[in-house]
Structure formats: C-alpha cells, structure tokens
Amino acid sequence: MAERPLSIAVVALHTSPFAAPGSGDVGGMNVLVRATAERMASEGHRVEVITRRFTPDLPAVSTRPSGVVLRLIDAGPAALRPKGEQEAFVAAFRAGLSDVGDVEIVHSHHWLAGMAGLPFARERCVPHVQSFHSIAAHPSTELAEGERPESAGRLAGEEHLAQESDAVVAVSHAEQRTIVRRLHADPAHVHVVLPGVDATLFHRGVRRVDPRPYVVTAARIEPLKGLDLAIRTIAALADARRPDLVIAGGPTDGYELHLDELRALAVELGVAERVRFVGPLAREDLAELFAHATAVLVPSHSETYGLVALEAQASGVPVLASASGGLVEAVNARAVLLSSRDPHEWAERLAALLDDEAPWDAQSAAGIRFAAERSWDRTAEETVRVYRELLAHNEHGSWQYCA
Template sequence: MLHSPAPLRIALVSLHTSPAAEPGSGDAGGMNVVVRHQAEAMASLGHTVDILTRRSSFEAPGDQQLTPGVTLRFLDAGPAEPVAKGDHEAFIDEFRIRMAALGPYDLIHSHHWFSGMAALPLARQLGIPHVQSFHSIAADESTPLSWGERAESAGRMMGEAWLARESDAVVAISDAEAATVVERLGGEADRIAVVPPGVDGTLFRPAVEPSHGRGYAVVAARLQPLKGLDLAIEAIAAVPEPLRPELVIAGDASSDFDGYVEELRALAAGRGIGAGVRFVGPQPRTDLAALLRGARVVLIPSHSETFGLVALEGAASGVPVVAAASGGLREAVVNGETGLVVESRDPAAWAEAITRILADPGLARRLSLAARDRAEHFDWLRSAEGLLTVYAALLRPGPTSVRHTLARA
C-alpha cells in the first residue's frame, strides 16, 4: 500500500449513531462495526483517530477513549436523548458548529449522509480533504430497491447526490455500492474506491463440533422492514417439519419502528411457528459470535445491503449463509461455494435452499469450509490499509484517481 509520510490525524464522523453502541440496538448496525474496527486498526498503524458522534444521552461523557489512539467524542446537537433516525437532518448545522471547535485534522471521513452534510462544508472551509461513505443510499420509486425502503428525510436524495459529486473521494464497501453511487447519484468512477470490510477471525470462529439435530437458524439485524424478517419467518415455516429449525432473531427495533416486533410475532403465530421463533434482542459481540457458530444456517433476507457484514461473520464462523440476491450480498456470499444466494423472494424458494443445507451434511460441510477459508482473506488491518491508501492519495499534491491508486496498492 501507499503509506502517508507521517502519522495522520483523522476525524471519522458518525452523526446519528455511536460506533460504541451495540450492533442491532436502535440504529446501530454494520456501519457501527466498520467505523470502530477501521478506526482501531488505523490507530494500531500509528495514526490518531477521533470518532465524532451526537450526544444522545445525558450520561454520555464528553470524550471516551476506545483504544490507544482512538477517541470517541460526543457532540451536543439536538436533545441529549435518542430520536428517530430520520429526524437527525435537523441537527446537521449545529453538529457542524461543534465540529469546528475540534481538531486540527488532516482529513475528515464521513459515514452516512447526515455526517457528510455536516462535514463537507467544514472541510472546504478548513482546506482539507473530505471522504464520504454512504452505507445505504436512498431509493426513489423507479429503483428496484424502493420496495421495503422508506424515505428517511426530505433532503436525503439531493444531499447524497451532492456529496457524491463534491467529496474528494467516496469509499464504497462493495462493487455493488460503487455502481449505485455512479448510476443513482452521478458520482465519478475515478473518485470512488472500494474498500471491503474485515472480520475478527479469532472472535468469529467455527465450533469445535458441528451442530446436530434440528438446531436453529439465525437472523442478526436491526428489526425493520428493510431487513426482510418477515421473509425469514415465512421461509422457516415452509421448511418440512421434520427438518425445521428454530428461528433465532437477534436485534432490536429502532424508535421509528415501534410495533414491528409485535407484527413479526403475529406473523409467526399465524404461520403456526410462534413457539419456534425466539427473539433474543441485540447481542454483545462475544455473544453474537457464540450464537452464530452454534447455528445450522445464517439467513440474510434483506431487501438491500451494501455488503452484508453478518454474512462475513457467519462465514468466519463456518456456518452456511443463505442470502438474498441484493446489492453487495452477491459479493459477500459466493453462490454454491460459501453459501446459497436466492434470486427470488418467494418463501418456498428460500425454504428449498434452507432444506438443501439441513438435509445434506456433506453440502453443509463443503459450504462451511469454503466460507471460513474465504473469510480469512478479510481482516480489519487490510481494510484499514485500504483506507489509508485512499487518504494518502488525497493528501499528495496534484490530481489523482483514488480508484487507480487503490488498484495499484
């Protein structure tokens, strides 16, 4: 990779959700995991990283050191309490004012569009590069991802297009996301770099002994319609009863999806598997790792995913993944080799894929071994080095193509 000549002072902006929050709780998800682990890996390489997030609790400290070289800073913008994700647009300007008092930084990297709208004007004022990561991109009625999605705030589509055009670089987590930035937002390909995530292969590891009997299937996600939990329930209900595993759902509903868990419980009861669906809430990372490696199969039925970090965590755990053919999931799961990718959202097609794995121990074993082998090529240090290659390209004098720079690294 191309290393910067000196340690960098980096600001990672995550306005609406703290990377220290437990994934699966509230609005915390894969983005939180990516931001925190990339920050810690960059710090291990000698860089100083501040993670900037909104204070959503009076109990939150001003600063919190997460690991040597990584400081989480809580900024006062809006009420010091949890609010619906879509309401954060109202706090952008105040958050920018609080950011301006911090630093100095060599570069600002924003995660999600709220963060970018706060940070890009400040970066321009300070004369430093601004990098944008989206993690999810708004869909209008004409796009195939709009079913299951909802508008999160009035200015999102215009804001994301502006960020894609005006940021010095856009870092995507998959080729699928990079293509969306170009096709939907008008971003320039030469300013888009793909930096895959990593996975902790020590924490997420295969079980010593494979699971036997019916066992359980796992879905780990924020509980919202976009994640397709209804399809998981319908699919498990359609698996032949002698093979049907319990369905364990790990995660919680955010404040703007009150009542969704009750809808899922009612669906399970209506399909006759109410007693076979267990909601365990958001899991600490160690508990999630244990839950995954004990599963017979991991299900990812999302309507859209920029990558699907849980697919990588399931793979590292040596568990076959059954995933929807959406977005970056086609890159996270190699169909027929590390898991099964289902093109249809028909529960019968999903039940067939799940049944294939449960009924054929040889297939399950082949998928498990290949999944773990592939996951070992993804680690957080490599992911951080990819980011630092992009940063170094932006900090060099003269024009550059971050995509070509990364390809040469």
C-alpha cells in the first residue's frame, strides 16, 4: 500500500532557494533546498517553502511550476541583506509563520531559520528537523583562513537547535561529526543525507581545446572559497600550456571588495588576460560551462559538502579539490584531492590532465559513474524517510512535540 503524502514546511530565512546560485549568500544550500522540495512535491507531498521577502515585486504566496508553494514573509527590508545582519529579523519572521496553514513537519535550513522554525513547530506540536549547511567556529578556536568567527547569538543558537530539534539532517559525515562534537547533539538524532545532482542538466560535452582549453571555479566570491589559489595555480603554469580560468560567481554580501582583490592579484601575477570573471550563472549556463571544461578547481578552505564538485563529475570533468571537510565525500576515488595549498603542486596535478588524455578520460568516466549514484530523487526519498520516522514516533505516543 502506498504511503500517504505529507504536508511539509521548509523554512529558509536568510536566502531564497529560488534565487540564482553564486550571488549574495546564495549557494549550494539553495540548490539543495529547491531540488529536494521539488522532488518531494513531484511525489505528491504538499511542500511549502518559506523564506524572507527579498524583493517587493513578488506575491506573498505563489505556486511554482513544480507544485512547490513559495511563501514570502515580511521581516526586515524587502531587499537582499548580508546574512550577518539577519539575526535582527528572526522575531518578525517567526511572527509571520503564524499565517502558514496546517503542516505535519517543519524542516529549517541554516540556524537563522531554525530559531524561527523550532518554536513554530513546538507551537503546532509537530516535529522539527534542522539542517545547518555550515557551522560557526568559536572565536577561541584556530580558524581556517577565510573562516569568520561568529557572534555569540549564532554559537548559542546552533547548539540549542542541535540539542532541541527532533532530528538533524547533515549533508556529509564530516558535518555529522562536527554537529556531534562541536554542538553536542545526540548522535542518534543526526542523520546523513547526501546531496544529489541533476544528471540530465549536468552532462558531458565536447571538451574545448581550441583556441585554448579552460578550467572553471564556481563559487561565491569570498575568502573562504580560496579563489586566490585558483589564480595562483594558473599563474604557476608555463604560458604555453596555461589554460584560461573562468570564475563563475558573484561576491557574497559584505565581500564586494574581494572581487577587486582577486582582479588585482591576476594583474600582479601577469595572468589578467587569462582569468575571466563571468559573474553568477543560471543553472543551465553553468552546466554548459562545465560540459566543455578541462577541469574544475574547488580550492575552498572548508566545505560542508561541495556540490560543485559533484556537478562537475556529472559533466564528465575531472576535479581538483582541497582535501577538506565534506569535499572528501563529494568526489570519486580518482579525483585529485590536495592537502597542500601550494599553487605549484596544484599546477603540477593540473598539467598532468592537460598533457595526457589517458588520465583525463579515466577521471571523466569515474566521475560520471560516481555522480550517477547521487540523484536528487534519492536525496528526497531519504529526507522523507527521516520525516516518517519522526511521525511514527508521534503516532505511537513515544514522542512529545509540543512546547
């Protein structure tokens, strides 16, 4: 007998899952939330995605072509604002949740959403699921370059959500370990659901070699993403074998000056004509860019998962990535993982792909096979499984979800 559909509230306060990735604070979290919501809706679940109004031009409630209901709540200015400012909007956003209809489960993404979503779920006596996507580093810890210490509000808020939510969904085993160790969550309540990839959108094309091959980095422009290392890697190659570097993405809110710093670095290293900043791209345009690339570089100092690496592999493009965080889980065994941040080492590994078809073809094929096992349908199915387990506890009277 088919299981009945669920009524699901997906809360994403600080950035809309339907905004273009690579701009402002829009990144892999947005792709995951949107893709999972759409797959759940396609399976017949009623899915309402709730976010802060970021523009005055859209209706308060609308139904997307996928069947997902999008609700915009007025909290703070109707404009994009840096994530760090939005703690002040939580109370107003929480008040706006009172207009949401009946729901059976609330799933909050990022700590700001959770601080509104958890009390809302308790008021409605339904389970609350939390996903973090990134976890703050305490100011007293040794921070990776580019990782910002966070306010006390976030540190305390994340620990509260990890311990008080009925389940936590992590996007990698690396994040799961951080949630347990840093936030002291009950390990039994932390579930790993790996992100997926749309293999019909991201697929292999014909690699461009004339007039010059190119490699890609796709990320928000901020120090944490390590884009300076990508530029230094290109500069470390001899001019005759140097590919172009295409950087897809726009500055994270509050890091607009970092784009100027990267441009200046390219000039300083003499590769300004070989480094192209193309800004944030629509998903279709990013897939087209990947399809004809020689490699995708993911030089981030830290990643909770690294969705770009998975999308590159679905496109049949070899990946060179930092051996950090969830990136280790986002790539196949043949991908190049580098612990060093020495651009000469990165350049040496990239040159091997530029000079020899055999390792390129082997990595391309391995990436396609790896990505084929990671679908958004699977991500949605495993997420719904977490929901059903919580609801089953409630039906059997072994769980109490009211405040």
